Amino acid sequence: MMQTLKNSQLVNNEINELIIPHEKVAHVHKNNPLNHALLVLIKSGYTAIPVLDHENKIQGQISKAQILDSILGLERIEMERLNEYVVEDVADPDIPTLQTDSTFGEALMRSINYPFLCIVDENGAFIGILTRRSILALMHRYFQQT
Structure with a gap:
């Protein structure tokens, strides 16, 4: 089964259709007060969100x-x-990123330890996120069809 997956078109497909655009992603800026970040996290229901700078580049997650x-x-x-x-006082600057032309296989491998991956353009600007949930949903659909 894994050999079939490895040789399938799925792992070589780009991730574009799975990306949640930045306009729909809860995030904070690195200079926001910590109380604002906590409020955004609580209201959004997420456990972690991306941290951006004034140029909308990824600075980590909180x-x-x-x-x-x-x-x-x-x-x-x-x-x-x-x-x-x-936010930048306590945020984790170590967050994996992918580019829009990254393959599904790369995304699958990197998502093992993270609930979401940040997608950036060639200049490092934040494009959106790819959630582990969307990756698993696509895998589920793939296995239902085979």
Whole structure:
């Protein structure tokens, strides 16, 4: 079965049709206050979102866990610290990116450890995201047809 998948057209297809465009993606800017990032995360229902700079280039990702970890004191959660930090103080700068001409096989491999992959153009500008969910849905459809 895996050999069939490896030789199939699926892994060589481009990922364009699976990309969620940046206009529909919850994100924050690196200079936003941490309380804003937490609000966006809570309202969106996501556990992590992309972090962008003023040129809309990917700077990393931020998660609820990172925010909570940054305000966790020895005795209590120090909510006042939400106003003392900005997103780039706690964001994870290590986030995998792909370009629009990347193959499905590349996306599948990189999505193993991440809930989403950021898609960038040749200048590094944010195009959108590719979710692990969309990758798995396509795999499911593929296996239903074979």
